[in-house]
Amino acid sequence: NAGVTQTPKFQVLKTGQSMTLQCAQDMNHNSMYWYRQDPGMGLRLIYYSASEGTTDKGEVPNGYNVSRLNKREFSLRLESAAPSQTSVYFCASSEVGQDTEAFFGQGTRLTVV
C-alpha cells in the first residue's frame, strides 16, 4: 500500500520557470491538500480539495494553481516560480473533511534560484 505518493522529491527551478507537482493517493480518500513548510512558519495550507471536482484556497494560495484530476490525483502548479516559493511541499489526504487525520506524502524540496 503506497499511501500518498508525490513527485518529484527534489527540484531546482530558475525564477520565472513553471512546474507541476504531482500527487496521488490510493486510500480512496475524498479530501486532498497541498501544504508548504518553511522554517519558523510551520505547515501552511496552500489549496485543498474536499472532494473530486472541487478545490478551494487555503492560507497561502497566491502564485499557485491546483487541479483535482480525479479522486486519486491532485496536482499543484507554479506558473512563474519566485524565490519566495522555495520550500518543502507536502501533499496530504484524509477520508473526509479538513479536520480529520491526514496522511502525508514524502514531500518535495523545491529551490527557486
Place this chain on the structure above:
Amino acid sequence: QKEVEQNSGPLSVPEGAIASLNCTYSDRGSQSFFWYRQYSGKSPELIMFIYSNGDKEDGRFTAQLNKASQYVSLLIRDSQPSDSATYLCAVNADAGNNRKLIWGLGTSLAVNP
C-alpha cells in the same frame, strides 16, 4: 485568528525518561486534536488523536486533553533515541462554513543515550 501554540524546544531528556510535550489552543469549539511526529527531512506521520477529555494511551504514548484549560499534551514513556524528532500538534478549528486543522510550529525533542 485561531492559534495553536507549542514550545519550540529543544526539549532534551535522557533515554528511559518521560518526555512531556504541551500544546495550547485558542478555539474553545475545537473537537479533534492530533499529534504528529516528523523526523528531520521526512513528512509528518500521525501518532495519536484524541477527542474526549482525559487520557488516551497507545503503547508508550499517552495523549491528555483538558478542554476547560484548552491544552493537549503528549507523554512519551521510556523515551528512546528513536523518539528524537519534532512533534506537531494539530487542532481542528472553526473556519466559517467548515472546520480545518490548525497546526502548531512543533516541539523538537532530543532523547540522549
